[in-house]
Amino acid sequence: MHSEHPFSQLIPDVIIDAVESSSDQYTNYQIYPLNSYENRVYQVGMEDGPALIAKFYRPDRWSNKQILEEHTALSLLEKKGVPVAAPLAFNGQTLFEHANFRLSLTNKVIGNAPEAEDLDDLFQIGELIGETHSVLTKLPLIGRQSPSLIESIESQIKWLLASPSDVSKTQTSTLPHALQKEFITLFDSLMQMSKDVMSQSGSIQRQTIHGDCHASNLLKSITGMVLLDFDDIQTGYPCQDIWLHLTAKEHHQQQLSELIEGYESHHPFDRRSLALIDAFKLERTVRYAAWLSQRWNDPAFPKAFPWFGTQDYWLGLRKELIDLKAQWRNDTE
Incomplete structure (x- = not known):
């Protein structure tokens, strides 16, 4: 049962191809999985620039319309100067599809977790x-x-x-x-x-x-x-x-x-x-x-x-x- 889950098909070659075809840029083939269970999120090294964060959405959870509504909110927040990690647009798109997966790309944010008691x-x-x-x-x-x-x-x-x-x-x-x-x-x-x-x-x-x-x-x-x-x-x-x-x-x-x-x-x-x-x-x-x-x-x-x-x-x-x-x-x- 577990081997048939859609995310089992998200192998390194698929991740690399998805990022390169979406961004029209070359990666350096370095993939680092980030802590996410609902979706799958990876830091992907790029050949000519800083790493990107690739978020692969869980199949059948959200419709494209619902995901794009999230992207619209993030784009508006970014436009208003609110510090958020908004999806990057390539050729006017923020939501991409590759090998039956939907994904978005964002810039990597460097920082530390806030102090709970501070x-x-x-x-x-x-x-x-x-x-x-x-x-x-x-x-x-x-x-x-x-x-x-x-x-x-x-x-x-x-x-x-x-x-x-x-x-x-x-x-x-x-x-x-x-x-x-x-x-x-x-x-x-x-x-x-x-x-x-x-x-x-x-x-x-x-x-x-x-x-x-x-x-x-x-x-x-x-x-x-x-x-x-x-x-x-x-x-x-x-x-x-x-x-x-x-x-x-x-x-x-x-x-x-x-x-x-x-x-x-x-x-x-x-x-x-x-x-x-x-x-x-x-x-x-x-x-x-x-x-x-x-x-x-x-x-x-x-x-x-x-x-x-x-x-x-x-x-x-x-x-x-x-x-x-x-x-x-x-x-x-």
């Missing part, structure tokens, strides 16, 4: 997210219809609780039958808490956001922060791009203060959305588990996540959900 870095991250949202608020998404927060949580939970025959999952990635009842009870409780907090938070405006703005998608270059990988660009709440930069609970208020102060130097921030952070945590937790399960037939996943699907994994997820519920209750009581 308040100056958090202020700069807030500035960058605010600047990004300020531009993206003028660009509603048409081709990417994003579900609501509640719909997203419900769909991920439905996947995790489905039987292997229902969703064609492998046995390795299936929630053990012995834990099903307890997980159903946990999910029901957490879903109700999510619905309650949503109903109490008022009509918070959604807009176009990055959608996966964790620290690994940021680089601190010599000129400042750069935002990478808009593959999950979506319609959502601005706070969804902010809360991922909170670390230890005891520092949340100070960290939020820096993030929001930086953010508001470019764009207004609706503080009512902070009440949704626990619901965002739940959505990301169940989405990550469902994502691992959904991608289990990709040979990169069993290799990179050998612990997934084990009894210890599901017990760990159960504890994570119990802890989230307990903390949520402490936050709201």
Whole structure:
């Protein structure tokens, strides 16, 4: 099953041919794989110039229209001076096809990961997210219809609780039958808490956001922060791009203060959305588990996540959900 996955055909010769035919430039045949599982991303050395980053999109995930909508957003951000890694255009195109793969090319960004506990870095991250949202608020998404927060949580939970025959999952990635009842009870409780907090938070405006703005998608270059990988660009709440930069609970208020102060130097921030952070945590937790399960037939996943699907994994997820519920209750009581 694994050998038949489309990415198994992405061998070095295909990568080189794809980059050379798309850019109309020669490579120096040096390929370095970068850390990406949803897509495949490579640093490719060029004969007459700096290396390029080649991103090969996962087949059947996004349509060409949806990918080009991502490219339009990035091009607009770049035009407005927002530091992002925008796709390069060759002969007026940013999306290319080769050997049944779709790809884009960007310049390599040199930098380091921001420091999670550094308040100056958090202020700069807030500035960058605010600047990004300020531009993206003028660009509603048409081709990417994003579900609501509640719909997203419900769909991920439905996947995790489905039987292997229902969703064609492998046995390795299936929630053990012995834990099903307890997980159903946990999910029901957490879903109700999510619905309650949503109903109490008022009509918070959604807009176009990055959608996966964790620290690994940021680089601190010599000129400042750069935002990478808009593959999950979506319609959502601005706070969804902010809360991922909170670390230890005891520092949340100070960290939020820096993030929001930086953010508001470019764009207004609706503080009512902070009440949704626990619901965002739940959505990301169940989405990550469902994502691992959904991608289990990709040979990169069993290799990179050998612990997934084990009894210890599901017990760990159960504890994570119990802890989230307990903390949520402490936050709201």
